[in-house]
Amino acid sequence: MNAVVAELWPYLVLILVGFLPNEMWRAVGLVLARGLNEDSEIVVWSRAVATAILAGVIAKLILFSTGALATIPLPVRVAAAVCGFLAYLVMRRSVFAGVAVGEAVLLLGGFLFAH
């Protein structure tokens, strides 16, 4: 019994804290399908909150890395992110250029300085 619970637990967690809290906003949209302007104040605020959370997660993944990424030193990870972002700005806001340059700097720095 306990083995079954232990096996299914990650899937229960996925439904409880992944699926339901995410899906409820789609359901709200289906039920309250009256027009909500993209520029309405609550939409502007909620977009800012979502952006800030995602930004926080991005920064944590770069600064407090785990596993394989943690074998590449912190200064290399930060330099790669900065170079990638600069490349994105310079290359007329190209996401591809940003990712490609960031990855290239990380690979080079990791090759030279990895633990």
Next chain:
Amino acid sequence: MAAPRTFISSSSSAFFGGVKSALTSVFVLVLMGTYIGIGALAHDFGFASWWLALSTVLVWAAPAQVILISALGAGATLFEVAIAVTLSAIRLFPMVVALLPLLRGPGTRLRDLLLPTHFTSVSMWVESLRLLPGISHERRIAFCNGLSVGYMGTAVTFGFVGFYLAAGLPPLLAGTLLFLTPMSFLVSTARNARAMVDRLALVLGLAIGPVLTYGQVDLDLMWTGIGGGTIAYAVHRLREALR
């Protein structure tokens, strides 16, 4: 750039037309890169590959999945993870509201709208709003479902690719795969942040998030979002008022 309205003979051909539109759009490349990164992340934090596939099908929002995987993997409480996921998902609400009028016709039943509602995510939403006006009303739901299945199938497949690449590669290369997620989300979030309020929220989130984590503040993701987002919003309102 709406295409001229095309006549599609059956629902199944509309569905496969949607799948084809998905697989030939630029979003498919974005999804490949994004889900290779998420697959590597899931492997790194010790999740099973089938768990990741199920999360792609059920959650179907890359930012929420990144938050879910990294927060659970870092040992956050279930309450904290649920709050962070739900705050990241509020944006889905106005997207569904904008999409459904395009899909609804005189004979549309509520249950016909359940799948398109679940499928609503950035890539599908942008392409649906662009392509649906060129498709006859009674075929739109089938087309939209086909489009979404094309995107979701790509995401699930490349989640597995990233997962098993991360498992098999030496640490340096696995590290570069893991770096795909923060790097691609950083530039794509910056690209999506057209208004000043969104750019400010991005900068504040990048600054506040690590500080709260370093200070081991409880519910750090929630406070990063609510704090950073509300400050950005307040600055935006102040600027509007002073104009």
